Amino acid sequence: MGETVRAVVAKAKGEPVSICEIEVPDPGPGEVTVKVAACGVCHTDLHYREGAINDEFPFLLGHEAAGHVDAVGAGVTSVVPGDFVILNWRAVCGQCRACLRGRPQYCFDTRTASQKMTLDGVELSPALGIGAFAEKTLVDAGQATKVNDAVSPAAAGLLGCGVMAGFGAALNTGAVGRGDSVAVFGCGGVGNAAIAGAALVGASTVIAVDVDATKLEWAIDFGATHTVDASKCDPVETIRELTDGFGADVCVEAVGNPQVLKQCFYARDLAGTVVQVGVPSPGMMMPELPMIDFFGRGGALKPSWYGDCLPSRDFPMLVDLHLQGRFDLERFISETIDLDGVEQAFTRMEAGEVLRSVVVL
Numbered sequence: 001m002g003e004t005v006r007a008v009v010a011k012a013k014g015e016p017v018s019i020c021e022i023e024v025p026d027p028g029p030g031e032v033t034v035k036v037a038a039c040g041v042c043h044t045d046l047h048y049r050e051g052a053i054n055d056e057f058p059f060l061l062g063h064e065a066a067g068h069v070d071a072v073g074a075g076v077t078s079v080v081p082g083d084f085v086i087l088n089w090r091a092v093c094g095q096c097r098a099c100l101r102g103r104p105q106y107c108f109d110t111r112t113a114s115q116k117m118t119l120d121g122v123e124l125s126p127a128l129g130i131g132a133f134a135e136k137t138l139v140d141a142g143q144a145t146k147v148n149d150a151v152s153p154a155a156a157g158l159l160g161c162g163v164m165a166g167f168g169a170a171l172n173t174g175a176v177g178r179g180d181s182v183a184v185f186g187c188g189g190v191g192n193a194a195i196a197g198a199a200l201v202g203a204s205t206v207i208a209v210d211v212d213a214t215k216l217e218w219a220i221d222f223g224a225t226h227t228v229d230a231s232k233c234d235p236v237e238t239i240r241e242l243t244d245g246f247g248a249d250v251c252v253e254a255v256g257n258p259q260v261l262k263q264c265f266y267a268r269d270l271a272g273t274v275v276q277v278g279v280p281s282p283g284m285m286m287p288e289l290p291m292i293d294f295f296g297r298g299g300a301l302k303p304s305w306y307g308d309c310l311p312s313r314d315f316p317m318l319v320d321l322h323l324q325g326r327f328d329l330e331r332f333i334s335e336t337i338d339l340d341g342v343e344q345a346f347t348r349m350e351a352g353e354v355l356r357s358v359v360v361l
Contacts, residue, residue, distance in 0.1 A: 001026065002023055002024055002025040002026055003023075003024050003033075003136060004021050004022070004023055004024075005021070005022060005024055005134055005135035005136045006019060006020070006021060006022075006134065006135050006339060007019070007020055007021075007022045007060055007131070007133060007134035007135070007339070008020075008060075008061050008062060008133035008134070008339055008342045009022070009058050009059065009060055009061070009119060009124065010048060010049040010057065010058060010059040010061055011057060011058045012057055012058075013049075013050065013051035013055065013057065014049070014050055014051065015049075016343050017049060017061060017342055017343050017346075019339055019340060020119055021119075022060065022117055022118065022119050022124060022134065023117060023118045023119070024117050024134070024136050024137065024138050025115045025116075025117070025138060026071065026073075027071050027072055027073035027076075027113075027115075027138060028073045028074070028113075028114060028115050029073050029074040029075050029114075030073060030074075030075055030076060030111075030114070030140060030141055031072075031073040031076070031113045031114065031115065031138060031139065031140060031141060032069050032070075032071065032072045032073065032076060032079060032138075032139060032140075032141050032144050033069075033070040033071045033136055033137070033138050033139075034065075034067045034068065034069055034070060034085060034087065034132075034136065034137055034138075034139060034144060035067050035068050035069075035070045035135065035136050036062075036065050036066075036067040036132050036133075036134060036135060036136060036137055036361055037065075037066055037067040037068065037153035037154075037157075037360070037361060038065065038066055038067070038152075038153035038154040038156070038157045038336075038358050038359065038360050038361065039062045039063075039064055039065035039066075039132040039133055039157055039358070039359045039361075040064035040065070040157050040158050040160070040161065040162065040189075040356050040357070040358050040359075041064075041337075041342060041345040041346065041349060041356065041357040041358070041359065042063065042064050042161050042162055042189075043188075043279070043349065044063065044127065044128065044161065044279065045061045045062060045063070045127055045133075045342075045346075046346050046349065046350070047279065048061060048127050049061065049346070052281055052282065054125075056125040057125070058119060058122065058124055058125070059124065059125050059126075059127055059131075060117060060119075060124040060125065060126045060127065060131030060133070060134065060137075061127050061131070061133045061342070062127060062130065062131060062132035062133030062134065062137075062342075062359070063087070063089060063126075063127045063128040063129075063130040063131070063132055063160060063161055064132070064157050064158060064160040064161040064162060065086070065087045065130065065132035065137075065157045065160055066084070066085065066086045066087065066147075066153040066154075066156040066157035066159075066160065067084075067085065067087075067132075067153065067361075068081075068082060068083065068084055068085070069081050069082060069083045069085055069144060070136060072141065073141070076141040078141050078142070078144070078146070079141060079144050079146055083144075083146045084146065084147060084148075084149035084153075084156075085144040085145055085146050085147065086144075086145050086147055086156050086157060086159050086160050086311070086315050086319075087130050087132055087137075087139060087143055087144060087145075087157075087160050088143050088144075088145055088160055088311035088315070089110070089128040089129055089130060089143065089160075089161070089306065090105075090107060090110050090306055090309065090310075090311055091110050091111040091112070091139075091140045091141075091142030091143040091311075092104040092105075092107040092110060092111075092142065092310070093107055093109040093110065093111055095109070096108045096109040104310055105172070105308050105309060105310045106308070110129075110142075111140040111142050111143070112126075112129030112130075112139065112140050112143065113126075113129070113138045113139050113140050113143075114140075115138060117131060117134075117137070117138055128161075129143065130143065130160075132160075133339060133342055133359060135361055145311045145312055145315045145316070146316075147315050147316050147319045148316070148319050148320065148323060150323055151319050151322060151323060151329070152330070153360070154330075154333055154336060154358045154360055155322065155329035155330050155332075155333065156319060156329070157358065158189075158329055158332050158333070158356060158358070159314075159315050159318055159319070159329070161306075162188075162189040162190050162193065162332075162356065163189065163190075163193040163318075163329065163332060164193075164306065164307050164309050164311075164314060164315070164318070165190050165193070165277055165304070165306055165307045165309075166189065166190035166191060166192065166193025166194040166195075166196075166197065166252075166254060166277060166307065167193045167194065167196070167197040167307055167314075167318065167327075168197075168304065168306065168307015168308050168309040168314065169190070169194050169252050169254070169275045169277035169304040169307050169308075170182065170184075170193075170194040170195075170197040170198045170250070170252055170275070171197050171198075171201060171307075172304070172307055172308040172309060172314075173275045173277075173302050173304035173307065173308045174250040174252060174273050174275040174302070174304075175250075175273070176197070176198045176201060176203055176249075176250050177201060177202070177203075178201060178202035178203070178204075179202065179203070179204050180198070180203045180204065180205075180249040180250060181203065181204060181205040181206075181207070181242075181243050181248045181249045181250075181269075182194075182195075182198040182203045182205065182206050182207065182248055182249065182250045182251075182252065183207040183209060183228075183235075183239050183248040183250075183251045183252070183264070183267055183268075184198070184206070184207070184208055184209065184219075184224075184251075184252045184254060185209045185210075185230075185235070185251065185252065185253050185254060185255055185260050185263065185264055186209070186210060186253070186254035186255035186260070186278055187208050187209070187210040187212070187215040187216060187218060187219040187224075187254075188215065188254065188352075188355065189332055189355055189356050190254045190277055190278070191208070191210075191215075191219070191252070191254035191255075192218055192219055192222040192332070192355065193222075193332070194252045194254060194277070195208055195219055195222045195223050195224050196222040196223050196327065196328075197327075198223070198250075199222070199223025199224075200223075200321075200326065200327055204225075205225055205226065205242065205243060205248070206223055206224050206225045206226070207224065207225070207226045207227070207228060207239055207242055207248065208220070208224035208226070208227045208228065209227075209228045209230050209235045209239070209263075210227075210228075210229070210230065211229065211230050211231040212352050213229065214352065215352065216228075216229060218355060221331065222331070226242050228242075230263075235263055235267060236263055236266045236267045239251075239267040240267070243269065246269045246270070247266075247267055247268045247269040247270075247272060248267060248268050248269060248272060249268070249269055249272050249273070250268070250272060250273045250274075250275065251264035251265075251267050251268045251272065251273070251274050251275070252264070252275045252276075252277060253274065253275065253276040253277065253278050254277050254278045255278040256276075256278030256279045256280040256281070256284075257278065257280070257284075258280070258284055258285060258286060258287040259287060260278070261274070261276055261286070261287055262287035262289065264276075265287075265289060265293075265297075265301070266293075268297075268299060269299075270297055270298055270299070271297075271298040271299045272297075272299045273299055273300045273301075273302065274299070274300070274301045274302065275302050275303075275304050276301075276302070276303050276304065277303075277304040277307065332355055332356045333355070333356050333358050334353075334354035334355045334356055334357060335354060335357050335358070336357075336358050336359075336360045337357055337358070337359055337360070338359065338360070338361070339359055339361070341357070341359070342359065345357035345359075
């Protein structure tokens with residue numbers, strides 16, 4: 001029969017979101033429904049509202065979420081009703097060429113629910129295949145990762161996107177380790193997660209780069225050893241000065257801007273690594289770089305999609321680290337709001353006033 005629930009929907013490009021009554025079907029084979037307990041307000045949701053991802057309106061927004069399994073469809077054995085789960089947008093298929101080569105974190109055929117949620121009979125496009133600014137959502141069973149329910153839903157949900165993306169960019173993609181020097185460009189939720197991850201594993205120098213003084217203060221709280229205000233100095237030269245003239249071993253671009261990527265390229269040491277986790281707009285182009293510089297500096301330039309994470313491995317680990325007091329997820333939460341506050345949260349996010357707003361249901 002399904003159920004009607006309240007949800008946040010973007011009906012048209014650039015228009016304010018609406019609170020609507022949507023229809024969520026009962027789970028079919030391989031699917032589960034989840035009662036959403038909390039969902040973070042992420043820049044990606046704003047990108048959907050602005051039509052920067054695609055034009056498949058109307059969008060059911062929200063994807064950085066945690067909640068409890070409500071019902072399961074035929075054949076589902078990984079979770080049962082009542083399980084506390086974090087929703088993910090990398091439900092690995094187990095059959096593509098990446099999975100078969102033992103690299104499921106690169107799965108090329110991730111799964112989402114087969115059925116569609118609807119608004120007045122019109123199919124909704126769920127953000128990143130999730131759609132969790134809703135009292136209940138429908139996902140593929142592989143998108144629901146069971147974790148320790150001792151963690152608060154508001155904190156747990158952050159692992160569903162931003163915190164996992166930043167942490168994984170530093171540790172999974174960038175392979176930051178003990179004694180490394182790291183520079184993170186962009187100190188929002190993703191960048192500060194990269195900073196916190198680098199500090200956790202023993203990076204000796206963790207440099208935060210931004211043009212916002214408030215964000216640089218946040219970065220210190222997350223473990224940055226140095227800050228660089230790129231509006232007042234050349235960040236490339238400053239990073240070199242802070243690393244004995246060499247540059248950082250790993251530079252993380254968490255902005256999604258070609259010129260910032262270029263700064264990362266030149267701020268790294270010879271044979272160093274650049275990781276781009278910031279999401280660019282579709283029309284952006286790679287920065288112009290002399291090929292001799294690309295060749296001569298060696299090292300690696302790596303995009304990081306979802307922090308190259310494997311949710312079944314990484315979500316439970318990070319929840320455990322949080323519960324042990326070693327990786328504080330609560331620190332990322334600036335405010336909690338209800339569904340009616342999402343549009344205003346977008347405004348505060350664009351103004352740089354919050355690290356993360358979290359919808360609590």
